[in-house]
Amino acid sequence: MASITRRPAADPSRRAAVEADVLAATERLLAGGARFTELGVQRIAAEAGVARSTFYLYFRDKTELLLRLAATLGDLAYGMVGTWSPAAPDALDRLAATLLEVVRFYRDRRHVLAAVLEVAGYDRVINEFWEAQLGLFVARAEELLLAEQQAGRAPADLHAATASRVMIWGGMRVIADQVANRPAEEDAAAARELAANEWWGAFRRPES
Amino acid sequence: MASITRRPAADPSRRAAVEADVLAATERLLAGGARFTELGVQRIAAEAGVARSTFYLYFRDKTELLLRLAATLGDLAYGMVGTWSPAAPDALDRLAATLLEVVRFYRDRRHVLAAVLEVAGYDRVINEFWEAQLGLFVARAEELLLAEQQAGRAPADLHAATASRVMIWGGMRVIADQVANRPAEEDAAAARELAANEWWGAFRRPES
DNA sequence: ATTCCGTCGGACATAGTGTCCGACAACATG
DNA sequence: CATGTTGTCGGACACTATGTCCGACGGAAT
Structure with missing residues (x-):
């Protein structure tokens, strides 16, 4: 006592x-x-x-260990893209630079990223964690796309919600593959292609 | 005897x-x-x-079971996209239609697709199988992109190999998410967004 | 010297994998 | 009908991993 x-x-x-x-x-x-x-x-x-x-x-178990390892995976990268705006005159170049930052960030943490993606395939807790992380990015992308449409810079018939999912889910898969299986020297080229793809594929998609 | x-x-x-x-x-x-x-x-x-x-x-084991389940996953879809050509006048519409076919194909087999992606995360055999399948698509996309560049219809500074990976790895991730978590009614919209993204993001990316 | 804490080391129950083998019923052959 | 062969069954086995539990022990504060 x-x-x-x-x-x-x-x-x-x-x-x-x-x-x-x-x-x-x-x-x-x-x-x-x-x-x-x-x-x-x-x-x-x-x-x-x-x-x-x-x-x-x-x-408590291996899941909790992974959650703690992964804790900072999404937040920091989210901060990086948070500063980008599609309205700037050199927006495409800035997007490429931002994505390169993101790629390098994940390259530093590629083993943890790979572990999260690996386990997200079969563990519900990790899967929900990762979906929530990506959900933030999707929401942000949609917000930007809608604003661009309002301003008449992105085509009105673009489906912002779907386009956002294409950008984020697809983009993250490419980044994951890039840092896991490709040399760091190619990171800049990958970031540039990714940026061009998102820019001309969505933000500045020509009217058809 | x-x-x-x-x-x-x-x-x-x-x-x-x-x-x-x-x-x-x-x-x-x-x-x-x-x-x-x-x-x-x-x-x-x-x-x-x-x-x-x-x-x-x-x-022999669960892996072999999954391999047999997955045997037809890639081949058939590859046949679908094999008929598409970016040179046709209505190529964008045809691409959307082709991708819709692909999405519906995978929707039919979505449980097997999900199983393959789930196991590919931690099993080398399944992972190699899936990478090989996607590799075919990447090679085909690259071939088409190079031809478009030769013909002067796609920008010369586009990095065909990287752009192909962005299209296929990213696109497949989106399709997998679509058929696993989204209603079938949205399939057409998703296919259209995916098509527009690939078309304006790569095949007909404006010169910058 | 005593008391308490956290760690250790190992036992335990549970569950899954892949192997192995004897039992057994079905069935074609002589 | 008697026999031999086949494929399946059902269960034992060795192995590995998980997560729980508990007594032992050593260091540090009192």
């Missing part, structure tokens, strides 16, 4: 340190070529220098 | 029938909302009215 006042509740920075060790160990293993699915808790715990049972003191 | 000549090697149509039962049972379970990953061999065998051990007399 007296212990409640006596103990100042264990050092929280220590707990955070162990957690960080586990996250870092997982990233290391992913970077080493392992797939998240075939990565056992045993292996992760060993790499982090911790008992397997201790893993479960920090994470 | 004599048996080798005496027995004319069991009725092959019977064997094919059991195999078909297992494939049909799997499709039924997938259509019922189960994910391929969480579908045990036990469950599949039971649904097909066959012992679990018998399953292994017909399929």
Whole structure:
């Protein structure tokens, strides 16, 4: 009973340190070529220098581990594209530059991105997480497209909701493939093609 | 010893029938909302009215089962797009019509498509299978784009290889999402957006 | 020295995979 | 009818992984 006042509740920075060790160990293993699915808790715990049972003191299960790894995947990239506007005179060049930033961002985190996409295929929690992330991008794209249509710069018969999904879902798939399987030197070319595709395919699609 | 000549090697149509039962049972379970990953061999065998051990007399493992289910996924759709040519006067309308065909084709087989994409995330064999399928489409798109550039109808500074990947990888992701999560009534609108995106984003991208 | 905390290490129940084998019924042959 | 062959069944087995649980232990505060 007296212990409640006596103990100042264990050092929280220590707990955070162990957690960080586990996250870092997982990233290391992913970077080493392992797939998240075939990565056992045993292996992760060993790499982090911790008992397997201790893993479960920090994470409910592997899903929660992945969620924490992925926490910053969407937000930061969203901030990057948030600054782009299709109204600027050099909007296409700026779009290409922005997308290159995004590609490089995901290249840094390509192992985590690959793990999320891998697990999203069969795990509902991860799938919902990723859909929610992409949903933000889709909503933003739709907002911009509608504004362009209002201003008469994008064709009125363009279906903004669908076009947004095409841009974001399709674009993200290409980026994922780019950072997972293509050399970094091609990133700029990929970003430029992606930008041109979105620009002339939607924002400045000619009237037909 | 004599048996080798005496027995004319069991009725092959019977064997094919059991195999078909297992494939049909799997499709039924997938259509019922189960994910391929969480579908045990036990469950599949039971649904097909066959012992679990018998399953292994017909399929080496679950991967082979999925490969057989997926066998016709790419080929047929490839035949559809093979007839389209960007040189025709009404090429954009025809592209939309072709893509609508493709979307409907995959809608029919959406559970198998979803299973392939789900497993491709973590299984190398399925992943290679799917990459090979898409590779055909990418090659075809690149061929068409190069021809358009030669003819001066597509901009010379377009990077055909990258643009093809954007079209196919991005486009397939959109189609997969469309047939898995969107109502069939929207299929035509999606096909039209996809067509316009590819047409103005690549084949008839304005010079910038 | 005592008390408490977090970690360890390992046992446990559960569940799935792929292999193996003996039992058995169906059926064509002699 | 008796026999041998076939394909399927049903279940045991070894293996791997997950997530839970608990007693043991060592370090740190009192």
